[in-house]
Amino acid sequence: MQNVRQIAQEIVAREGGFVDDPDDPGGATKYGVTVHTMRRLGLDLDGDGDVDRADVQRLSRARAVEIFLEHYYTRPGIARLPEGLQASVFDMYVNAGAQAVTLLQRLLGQMGWPVGVDGVIGPQTEAAAAQAARAAPDHIADAYAIARREFYFDLADRRPASRKYARRRDGGKGGWITRAESFMAPRYRLGAEAFRERVASWG
8 A cells, every 4th residue: 555645645646736716615726725724724825914825826745745644634533544445535535624534434334334424533433444344345445435426426416516527528527536436446437328327417
């Protein structure tokens, strides 16, 4: 398995440079770090007394990696999860915050290890995840990645403005879907026709 710093570096590379998409609730973002995160951390990089898009633009790749390691991996306790889940949960935590953990908690309940759904990796979630990984060592990572893909589909179903993140202009898979599927075995990835059928209702 890659070490956690390598995973963080891959996340930064996948997220890309500065964007400020009005349809993205995260607002101005660089390397996956949003202006809201930078405000919460007090990262006034230009020293003008506030944190805004100018500070986001100044963010370095190395600083983004450190932010992810500290605030999206270490503090949420992702290291306490089974090794096979860590990369995908970490990646989704960067993308969706604590919803990455609530998704896992719901999945564990569906698999027969019910836990409180609170977005926090506490002893109960840690134990349930370990039990699920022992019971289904070849499937837990795929099951989480599939649940993650469905999370994105459901979000796009409910929020038309977000559909461009799940489906490209040419009709192919968008970044959300390819990102989720990168953490699952190829046999569970949707083929082109299956994908088109899933999103056909979007028009």
